[in-house]
Amino acid sequence: MAEPILLAEQLRKTFIAKKGMGPKAVVEAVRGVDLRVGAGEVFGLLGPNGAGKTTTMRMLCTLLPPSGGSGRIAGFDLIRDQAEVRKRIGYVSQKGGMERVATGRENLLLQAQLYGMSRRQAVERVNVILARLKIGEFADRKTNTYSGGQRRIFDLASGIIHSPPLLFLDEPTTGLDPQSRSRVWEEVGRLHGEGATIFLTTHYLEEADALCDRVAIVDRGQVVAHGTPAELKRLVGGDTIALGFASADHAARARNVLLHSVKELVIDERALRLTVEQGDERLPIILAALNAAQLPVLTVALSRPTLDQVFLKLTGRSLTAAEPAEDAA
Numbered sequence: 001m002a003e004p005i006l007l008a009e010q011l012r013k014t015f016i017a018k019k020g021m022g023p024k025a026v027v028e029a030v031r032g033v034d035l036r037v038g039a040g041e042v043f044g045l046l047g048p049n050g051a052g053k054t055t056t057m058r059m060l061c062t063l064l065p066p067s068g069g070s071g072r073i074a075g076f077d078l079i080r081d082q083a084e085v086r087k088r089i090g091y092v093s094q095k096g097g098m099e100r101v102a103t104g105r106e107n108l109l110l111q112a113q114l115y116g117m118s119r120r121q122a123v124e125r126v127n128v129i130l131a132r133l134k135i136g137e138f139a140d141r142k143t144n145t146y147s148g149g150q151r152r153i154f155d156l157a158s159g160i161i162h163s164p165p166l167l168f169l170d171e172p173t174t175g176l177d178p179q180s181r182s183r184v185w186e187e188v189g190r191l192h193g194e195g196a197t198i199f200l201t202t203h204y205l206e207e208a209d210a211l212c213d214r215v216a217i218v219d220r221g222q223v224v225a226h227g228t229p230a231e232l233k234r235l236v237g238g239d240t241i242a243l244g245f246a247s248a249d250h251a252a253r254a255r256n257v258l259l260h261s262v263k264e265l266v267i268d269e270r271a272l273r274l275t276v277e278q279g280d281e282r283l284p285i286i287l288a289a290l291n292a293a294q295l296p297v298l299t300v301a302l303s304r305p306t307l308d309q310v311f312l313k314l315t316g317r318s319l320t321a322a323e324p325a326e327d328a329a
């Protein structure tokens with residue numbers, strides 16, 4: 001990887017709650033997290049509620065002092081060079097942070113001017129962003145009249161107004177309808193295309209899979225796995241190919257053809273289920289072998305492991321099952 005734009009080494013955060021039930025109300029929210037994100041990557045932090053994603057992100061944005069460990073953004077230290085770090089990042093918090101009594105446009109103009117744009121530059125930039133995110137039609141209403149999804153898209157707008165090279169998005173799509181979610185994805189894709197680095201957290205595994213170049217899975221304040229989504233899914237042990245034949249005889253003959261070249265093979269009447277590495281590459285070879293043996297294949301299905309299966313394998317729990325009522329709240 002090129003010079004990392006984000007580096008975390010053994011980051012820790014321990015909260016000491018003042019009004020705890022017991023004598024020791026200590027929460028070890030982040031317990032020694034190492035991260036390296038290369039410039040231009042889309043990087044995802046995945047994990048169940050309370051895993052420490054927001055806490056990690058807030059430390060990386062200099063909003064929360066770490067209890068231990070260290071971190072650098074574009075070479076600047078999180079603690080010693082806070083001002084330099086802040087100039088280079090945008091942050092869209094999980095809760096959002098807009099002034100409720102102002103309009104969306106006023107919020108964005110303020111934000112742009114805080115980052116040093118002149119009034120004229122700010123007006124221009126705000127118009128560009130409003131058009132890009134297709135939110136111009138309610139920009140001049142007070143934000144306390146916005147729906148949850150509208151507010152979320154405005155939060156995103158305020159995070160990117162100054163074109164930061166590194167953008168932190170904490171659950172950018174939680175609670176959004178499919179259309180708004182895809183608008184956020186589009187924008188993430190565009191920023192990525194322009195060379196920005198995006199560090200995001202999400203509960204939606206298929207979203208992480210589709211958007212992220214690399215992901216880290218966190219559980220109970222620690223990274224339990226990291227890599228590209230494809231690498232992580234390989235941990236599960238392979239893809240499944242299901243083949244359907246015209247008769248049980250064909251299926252049995254196909255089994256004999258394939259027996260020695262696949263990891264696992266299950267026959268069920270007229271169907272065969274194979275477990276293979278790199279199913280997408282193996283599938284054409286398997287079909288060619290069956291064709292050569294004059295065994296016509298009637299149906300084919302390739303299924304790949306999901307990130308949820310990865311989480312299940314690593315922690316013994318399902319991430320989707322652990323996905324709690326927060327969305328509904």
Ligand SMILES: Nc1ncnc2c1ncn2[C@@H]1O[C@H](COP(=O)(O)OP(=O)(O)OP(=O)(O)O)[C@@H](O)[C@H]1O
Pocket residue numbers: 015016017027028029047048049050051052053054055056094326
């Ligand atoms: N200010 C605080 N004081 C005490 N405990 C805290 C504080 N902030 C967070 N925690 C605790 O730290 C742990 C990690 O919280 P965090 O918000 O980082 O999780 P998360 O992975 O972002 O979860 P979610 O998916 O629900 O957003 C949780 O147990 C939480 O209750």
Ligand SMILES: [Mg+2]
Pocket residue numbers: 053054055094170
């Ligand atoms: Mg969070």
